[in-house]
Amino acid sequence: PRSYSVTLLPGDGIGPEVVSIAKDVLSVAGSHEGIEFRFREMPVGGAAIDSIGVPLPEETLAAAKESDAVLLGAIGGYKWDGNEKHLKPETGLLQLRAGLGVFANLRPAAVLPQLVDSSTLKKEVAEGVDIMVVRELTGGIYFGKPRGFGTNDKGEDIGFNTEVYSASEIDRIARVAFEVARKRRGKLCSVDKANVLEASMLWRKRVTMLASKFSDVQLSHMYVDNAAMQLIRDPKQFDTIVTNNIFGDILSDEASMLTGSIGMLPSASVGESGPGLFEPIHGSAPDIAGQDKANPLATVLSAAMLLRYGLGEENAAKRIETAVMETLNRGFRTGDIISTGMTLVGCKRMGVEVLRSV
Amino acid sequence: PRSYSVTLLPGDGIGPEVVSIAKDVLSVAGSHEGIEFRFREMPVGGAAIDSIGVPLPEETLAAAKESDAVLLGAIGGYKWDGNEKHLKPETGLLQLRAGLGVFANLRPAAVLPQLVDSSTLKKEVAEGVDIMVVRELTGGIYFGKPRGFGTNDKGEDIGFNTEVYSASEIDRIARVAFEVARKRRGKLCSVDKANVLEASMLWRKRVTMLASKFSDVQLSHMYVDNAAMQLIRDPKQFDTIVTNNIFGDILSDEASMLTGSIGMLPSASVGESGPGLFEPIHGSAPDIAGQDKANPLATVLSAAMLLRYGLGEENAAKRIETAVMETLNRGFRTGDIISTGMTLVGCKRMGVEVLRSV
Numbered sequence: 001p002r003s004y005s006v007t008l009l010p011g012d013g014i015g016p017e018v019v020s021i022a023k024d025v026l027s028v029a030g031s032h033e034g035i036e037f038r039f040r041e042m043p044v045g046g047a048a049i050d051s052i053g054v055p056l057p058e059e060t061l062a063a064a065k066e067s068d069a070v071l072l073g074a075i076g077g078y079k080w081d082g083n084e085k086h087l088k089p090e091t092g093l094l095q096l097r098a099g100l101g102v103f104a105n106l107r108p109a110a111v112l113p114q115l116v117d118s119s120t121l122k123k124e125v126a127e128g129v130d131i132m133v134v135r136e137l138t139g140g141i142y143f144g145k146p147r148g149f150g151t152n153d154k155g156e157d158i159g160f161n162t163e164v165y166s167a168s169e170i171d172r173i174a175r176v177a178f179e180v181a182r183k184r185r186g187k188l189c190s191v192d193k194a195n196v197l198e199a200s201m202l203w204r205k206r207v208t209m210l211a212s213k214f215s216d217v218q219l220s221h222m223y224v225d226n227a228a229m230q231l232i233r234d235p236k237q238f239d240t241i242v243t244n245n246i247f248g249d250i251l252s253d254e255a256s257m258l259t260g261s262i263g264m265l266p267s268a269s270v271g272e273s274g275p276g277l278f279e280p281i282h283g284s285a286p287d288i289a290g291q292d293k294a295n296p297l298a299t300v301l302s303a304a305m306l307l308r309y310g311l312g313e314e315n316a317a318k319r320i321e322t323a324v325m326e327t328l329n330r331g332f333r334t335g336d337i338i339s340t341g342m343t344l345v346g347c348k349r350m351g352v353e354v355l356r357s358v
Numbered sequence: 359p360r361s362y363s364v365t366l367l368p369g370d371g372i373g374p375e376v377v378s379i380a381k382d383v384l385s386v387a388g389s390h391e392g393i394e395f396r397f398r399e400m401p402v403g404g405a406a407i408d409s410i411g412v413p414l415p416e417e418t419l420a421a422a423k424e425s426d427a428v429l430l431g432a433i434g435g436y437k438w439d440g441n442e443k444h445l446k447p448e449t450g451l452l453q454l455r456a457g458l459g460v461f462a463n464l465r466p467a468a469v470l471p472q473l474v475d476s477s478t479l480k481k482e483v484a485e486g487v488d489i490m491v492v493r494e495l496t497g498g499i500y501f502g503k504p505r506g507f508g509t510n511d512k513g514e515d516i517g518f519n520t521e522v523y524s525a526s527e528i529d530r531i532a533r534v535a536f537e538v539a540r541k542r543r544g545k546l547c548s549v550d551k552a553n554v555l556e557a558s559m560l561w562r563k564r565v566t567m568l569a570s571k572f573s574d575v576q577l578s579h580m581y582v583d584n585a586a587m588q589l590i591r592d593p594k595q596f597d598t599i600v601t602n603n604i605f606g607d608i609l610s611d612e613a614s615m616l617t618g619s620i621g622m623l624p625s626a627s628v629g630e631s632g633p634g635l636f637e638p639i640h641g642s643a644p645d646i647a648g649q650d651k652a653n654p655l656a657t658v659l660s661a662a663m664l665l666r667y668g669l670g671e672e673n674a675a676k677r678i679e680t681a682v683m684e685t686l687n688r689g690f691r692t693g694d695i696i697s698t699g700m701t702l703v704g705c706k707r708m709g710v711e712v713l714r715s716v
């Protein structure tokens with residue numbers, strides 16, 4: 001059988017519970033498709049701070065880099081919220097993204113027919129929404145220098161960060177986005193604030209230049225404030241969205257909430273080469289951690305993205321996605337997506353039901 | 359009678375149409391309350407680029423500064439979209455905000471009972487939403503230096519901007535926000551990205567420090583990505599939101615779209631002293647300009663904010679707001695907010711109907 005190594009990073013809160021389910025689903029789906037997995041579990045985030053003293057231990061990054069793909073649960077929690085920056089769980093996640101060079105973050109936000117009622121949007125607005133946000137993940141204001149604290153000429157404290165993009169950083173994320181759009185409905189909307197920011201002006205210029213190489217894709221541009229409105233006014237106008245790190249952080253979360261079921265949404269982060277990083281978009285939900293209440297489907301669907309975008313195993317990916325849809329069709333729901341007439345189950349039972357369908 | 363000078367800046371697109379209505383409404387409401395206005399109309403935005411060659415002529419800024427309050431219509435349009443930065447209409451608006459020192463931008467987003475069906479949110483989610491976004495308007499990445507274009511050490515083009523806040527810039531906007539919250543429902547949510555950005559860490563620290571002086575206000579903090587989600591999931595959880603310039607740009611537009619009627623939404627921008635700047639939050643809508651289709655109510659309600667926040671004329675402000683509500687109750691609607699059984703009217707007729715109620 002084909003054999004792959006997968007680094008599992010359970011992380012904090014509900015992370016361990018949902019990763020454990022996704023691991024089982026990967027194993028079983030793999031066995032049906034002639035794929036074998038070697039799993040290695042490593043600490044990250046708050047768990048790593050507590051056990052090793054840093055949010056991304058060297059051994060964790062090394063193991064991740066050596067493997068074929070990385071599956072992350074969730075990181076963070078109230079416990080570490082007051083920590084200094086280098087001891088925040090979030091810092092570990094940013095170091096992991098940078099360390100793996102996964103500059104392209106793909107975040108699908110699709111309203112599933114089975115869950116259309118979970119959306120706070122009117123049915124006719126939510127129905128059929130199917131958006132892919134392609135977010136730049138290793139540049140921009142998240143990583144730009146100079147950054148830090150200082151004093152200004154009046155002797156006052158200041159805090160500062162730099163939003164910066166180079167031509168090649170823009171080109172490589174735009175290329176990924178054009179390719180994603182081409183495989184979807186052929187529409188790409190680039191979101192920026194080019195009426196105010198120089199970093200956005202360069203962004204718009206480079207994206208526009210690349211468009212000639214993708215004449216089958218219809219490119220448009222939108223200001224970020226307008227995009228935040230249009231996502232609510234008429235989300236179906238969007239197919240693929242490409243944007244910078246911070247705008248992508250905001251807009252992908254906004255888009256995901258349109259679906260009303262963020263417990264269902266996966267993400268993939270990939271680079272030029274090397275292993276990709278796959279994780280649910282939800283957080284660590286410390287309030288329900290360890291209570292067998294978490295929805296594991298976002299992580300299970302992240303495992304499907306791992307197969308598709310990380311390993312090129314399309315059949316196994318489809319097998320998992322189909323199993324999730326079947327499980328929903330059979331009426332099983334965790335608390336976050338429950339509705340009248342459906343069967344409320346916990347995290348483990350949901351896992352068992354997906355395994356039954358795989 | 360008390361007498362005030364008001365600078366009118368009609369600007370571009372539908373700007374002149376809606377400002378002309380608001381001017382009449384101000385005059386009539388004023389005459390009922392013993393207030394007299396001296397109006398002076400000046401060019402700004404694309405109109406100023408075409409007639410004078412710059413988006414904010416010196417005489418316009420001077421006139422604005424000398425007056426008691428400034429009422430702006432809208433700026434921008436396709437015609438000037440390709441212009442270089444110093445010749446963009448938007449640049450004129452930013453220069454005007456900076457020139458007037460109006461660092462506090464108040465953007466209410468309330469769902470009116472008469473228009474709850476215009477929202478794309480389910481009725482039970484939209485009903486009763488009443489949010490005030492207090493956006494920092496003259497600092498942050500909009501104005502931070504260094505900014506511009508350059509080359510990096512690989513010789514590649516780069517575009518860069520600086521997000522920077524000083525302690526006093528944060529303190530003064532936070533103080534306004536606490537005071538606004540105190541007069542509303544006593545809840546203030548400060549939105550930042552303090553898990554990643556140093557500028558946000560200082561923001562959170564200073565806002566937290568100020569809280570002790572406003573013990574009657576309940577302060578909470580939220581990350582911007584989560585805020586973008588929560589606005590859709592459960593907008594009624596918010597009373598007053600305070601945030602930086604760019605996050606405020608995005609979130610206030612998102613919040614406004616929750617109401618489904620951005621043609622109704624006003625804004626006020628005020629500083630420590632000097633005239634405030636009052637404008638509808640909608641844009642210049644070049645596609646319907648000059649066709650008597652624009653909804654003038656956002657500008658009329660901005661005139662009410664001008665009376666309240668700019669001149670301290672609460673009675674006249676209420677008179678205008680009541681007139682707008684009565685006009686809606688009498689069933690008059692412009693195209694953007696029309697629904698079954700209501701009477702479709704144009705911009706001018708809507709103005710006449712409001713005047714009837716003033």
Ligand SMILES: CC(C)[C@H](C(=O)O)[C@@H](O)C(=O)O
Pocket residue numbers: 090093094249553554583
């Ligand atoms: C936890 C945080 C640093 C992270 C981000 O801002 O990128 C998260 O919000 C996300 O979107 O994955």
Ligand SMILES: CC(C)[C@H](C(=O)O)[C@@H](O)C(=O)O
Pocket residue numbers: 195196225448451452607
């Ligand atoms: C036109 C533009 C510069 C402006 C801004 O970004 O502030 C607008 O979007 C607004 O919110 O008033």
